Amino acid sequence: MTDRPTPATLAALTGRHLDLVRAPFTLPSSRLIVFREGDGVRVHTSEYERRLAECRVLDSLTVRDASSRPIAITAVLPDRVVFGDGAATLVFAGPAALSLGASAPGFSAQWTTPDGETRTAPLAPAVRFDVAEDRSVRAEASLTHEADAGAARALWREWFAxxxxxxxxxxxxxxxxxxxxxxxxxxxxxxxxxxxxxxxxxxxxxxxxxxxxxxxxxxxxxxxxxxxxxxxxxxxxxxxxxxxxxxxxxxxxxxxxxxxxxxxxxxxxxxxxxxxxxxxxxxxxxxxxxxxxxxxxxxxxxxxxxxxxxxxxxxxxxxxxxxxxxxxxxxxxxxxxxxxxxxxxxxxxxxxxxxxxxxxxxxxxxxxxxxxxxxxxxxxxxxxxxxxxxxxxxxxxxxxxxxxxxxxxxxxxxxxxxxxxxxxxxxxxxxxxxxxxxxxxxxxxxxxxxxxxxxxxxxxxxxxxxxxxxxxxxxxxxxxxxxxxxxxxxxxxxxxxxxxxxxxxxxxxxxxxxxxxxxxxxxxxxxxxxxxxxxxxxxxxxxxxxxxxxxxxxxxxxxxxxxxxxxxxxxxxxxxxx
Structure with a gap:
């Protein structure tokens, strides 16, 4: 054995296995689980004796560039999903919410709800998705994306410690x-x-x-x-x-x-x-x-x-x-x-x-x-x-x-x-x-x-x-x-x-x-x-x-x-x- 790996190192090793197919994106104590869906993700809740198909929150969530083209996922770590090599990140904002934020102007979020409604909103700088117990979603602009990202990172680093x-x-x-x-x-x-x-x-x-x-x-x-x-x-x-x-x-x-x-x-x-x-x-x-x-x-x-x-x-x-x-x-x-x-x-x-x-x-x-x-x-x-x-x-x-x-x-x-x-x-x-x-x-x-x-x-x-x-x-x-x-x-x-x-x-x-x-x-x-x-x-x-x-x-x-x-x-x- 070598010296003790740092929590960040362990998180990076884990990221090699987080494909959003076999291993979803989630947070300790959260009921939200996120899977890959095309160039973006889909979101479900996790409930006793209910199939994923019964627990739909968002059927798709993608990041779009200024020409409305989807930006692909390029990395997944325990605390964030990365789009376009850092152009945008998806993080948890506490156990019942997700935050999608961009690193520069010109990007937007597009999402589709289980009832078929599709909406788009600018990432200026972020959109927060709050999920209620009935799986309904409230989406609104957020100014706390970086703070939310930091909190999720700290939680996982404490776990990996x-x-x-x-x-x-x-x-x-x-x-x-x-x-x-x-x-x-x-x-x-x-x-x-x-x-x-x-x-x-x-x-x-x-x-x-x-x-x-x-x-x-x-x-x-x-x-x-x-x-x-x-x-x-x-x-x-x-x-x-x-x-x-x-x-x-x-x-x-x-x-x-x-x-x-x-x-x-x-x-x-x-x-x-x-x-x-x-x-x-x-x-x-x-x-x-x-x-x-x-x-x-x-x-x-x-x-x-x-x-x-x-x-x-x-x-x-x-x-x-x-x-x-x-x-x-x-x-x-x-x-x-x-x-x-x-x-x-x-x-x-x-x-x-x-x-x-x-x-x-x-x-x-x-x-x-x-x-x-x-x-x-x-x-x-x-x-x-x-x-x-x-x-x-x-x-x-x-x-x-x-x-x-x-x-x-x-x-x-x-x-x-x-x-x-x-x-x-x-x-x-x-x-x-x-x-x-x-x-x-x-x-x-x-x-x-x-x-x-x-x-x-x-x-x-x-x-x-x-x-x-x-x-x-x-x-x-x-x-x-x-x-x-x-x-x-x-x-x-x-x-x-x-x-x-x-x-x-x-x-x-x-x-x-x-x-x-x-x-x-x-x-x-x-x-x-x-x-x-x-x-x-x-x-x-x-x-x-x-x-x-x-x-x-x-x-x-x-x-x-x-x-x-x-x-x-x-x-x-x-x-x-x-």
Whole structure:
């Protein structure tokens, strides 16, 4: 590593990735997002469960010269969009306004509103566009363009001043990922009464404007390296709305929470129905949550916080909530009463489209068992540190859960005449050295999915099972694809390199498997997987939602500038640079 880069240097490195297509122009805490449109831009708001097409502010905004010809965009930096090599700049004027100003007379702004009206005004020296909550725009001449530009520049430089310093080969992408985290900050004023003035770092301002529980854990893990207070706020939101029985909601958003199937937006119900999901129209509300990694996330954030009485009290307060959530899984989500909780809805897994949910519900999944073991072991450690609970209770439950988890292990099946091994349902699949198989309503699921690697996180598997899972990582018919771990084994009939959770590589699953390798005594392989993961993000051009495992490029339908991919890149880069 060289000397610490200046905030201006980091902003310039980030600018190489701000194309206004994959990465929009925005401001921390703003709901405005700006994309390229021809020689100019278009402006949208960012709203929960609303498509960009529903959130139009300006369909076009261009700079015109004295002959009314459009001036092209020549550069984009975090704090400004530059037209004509500096002839004009577009900047934020606070979170709800934009300012377009020219450096010399003779230029004008031309914009078109969603109702088709086109207007023109001289940039003498600037036009300010104030956007109301109903997306209406008031445009008027402004004399504060330079001051607005300075304020936006100062805000971003303050953000980049906290960017972690990492290895030289990782610094540029770390700067961009740090920008993604700042760009994805939104305020949730309607929740002030319950939690105060907290900020959510959302998965994306493009379509994911809320705080999903699982995303919050991963995003906090990256934020802790430069913005630990903001990392704390993500957990405050995730833990702030438990139900009376302890369940944590799937999503916290500006209009409330999403905690049962009754809370699902209509678009989600329609999507489930199109996929033929048996849970699209349940007879009774189904709880919606996310996998139990709460204690894991709390531990990560605490590692970055000073040991102060305030942080100690903060952790103790959240531990009570986490214990309630862990108890909920066993009391309310052990749907067949066998001692091993199940997923009652695909959304509660975080892996919505995984083929393990193609069969009937509930689904007994090896990843859920692994997370529950990990969480009880973390809660036992916390109980020993804080003396506020019985650690033995957590360890004993972890051991019982581990025993149930091992019942999902299927050793190597005998090969057929072709050398392939039949799946648990008789379907022919790739030969393997054993697999953890999910169960759909008690029946084995044939799909060889990445959930079967998560038991490594327990650090307590029999050595022969650990070695079998390690062997699967290099097997080209299973997880040995060129660009990381596919979410379904490459030789499985359900494998698709482009379809969400059915083959693409996700940064979070790579990270969890790497941590599982570390816990299982294979730090060499853990570091190798971490290096491959950061190389994937750099090769793919940014922290996308998911990647094609064969090409390493962004999968066609993946969201760009994705929060947890950015956060976990930062986390991995810091760890690899230590």
């Amino acid at each position: 906290a960017c972690p310093v990492v290895r030289d080969d990782l610094q540029e992408m770390t700067a961009f990922c740090w920008w993604v985290l700042g760009a994805n900050i939104v305020s949730l004023p309607r929740l002030r009464a319950q939690l105060g003035d907290v900020r959510a770092v959302v998965p994306s301002k493009i379509g994911y404007v809320g705080l999903w529980q699982w995303d919050a854990y991963f995003i906090a893990t990256g934020l802790r390296h430069g913005a630990p207070d903001l990392a704390r706020e993500q957990l405050d939101l995730a833990f702030g709305f438990p139900s009376p029985n302890g369940q944590l909601p799937d999503v916290v958003h500006e209009e409330g929470v999403l905690a049962t199937s009754d809370d699902l937006p209509q678009a989600d119900r329609d999507r489930l129905r199109r996929a033929g999901s048996q849970i699209a129209d349940p007879h009774a509300p189904v709880p919606l949550t996310k996998p139990p990694l709460a204690a894991w996330a709390l531990r990560k954030v605490l590692e970055a916080l000073p040991r102060t009485p305030d942080n100690h009290a903060w952790a103790r307060r959240h531990l009570e909530t986490i214990r309630g959530s862990q108890d909920w899984w066993f009391a309310c989500s052990d749907l067949d009463g066998d001692g091993m909780p199940e997923y009652g809805h695909p959304y509660s897994s975080g892996l919505d489209d995984s083929p393990i949910f193609d069969g009937p519900l509930p689904t007994t999944a090896p990843d859920l068992g692994a997370y529950l073991v990990l969480q009880d072991l973390e809660l036992a450690r916390f109980a020993e540190e804080y003396g506020d609970a019985d650690p033995d209770m957590h360890r004993e439950r972890a051991q019982r859960t581990l025993a149930k988890l091992l019942e999902l292990w299927v050793p190597t099946p005998p090969p057929d005449a072709t050398g392939a091994s039949p799946g648990a349902s008789g379907r022919v699949g790739p030969a393997s050295a054993g697999v953890f198989r999910a169960r759909a309503a008690g029946e084995p699921v044939a799909s060889d999915a990445i959930v079967g690697l998560m038991p490594l996180l327990t650090g307590s598997l029999p050595s022969d099972i650990t070695e079998a899972l390690v062997a699967a990582l290099d097997d080209p018919a299973r997880y040995g694809t060129p660009w990381g771990l596919p979410t379904v084994a490459a030789g499985d009939p359900d494998f698709s390199p482009e379809r969400m959770w059915r083959g693409p590589v996700w940064v979070n699953t790579n990270l969890l498997v790497a941590e599982g390798l570390e816990a299982s005594g294979r730090p060499d392989l853990a570091r190798e997987l971490a290096e491959r993961t950061v190389a994937l993000v750099i090769h793919g051009g940014g922290p996308h939602e998911y990647f094609n495992p064969l090409t390493g490029e962004k999968a066609e339908t993946a969201t760009t500038a994705f929060g947890w991919s950015a956060a976990l890149f930062v986390d991995l880069a810091v760890r690899l640079s230590a």
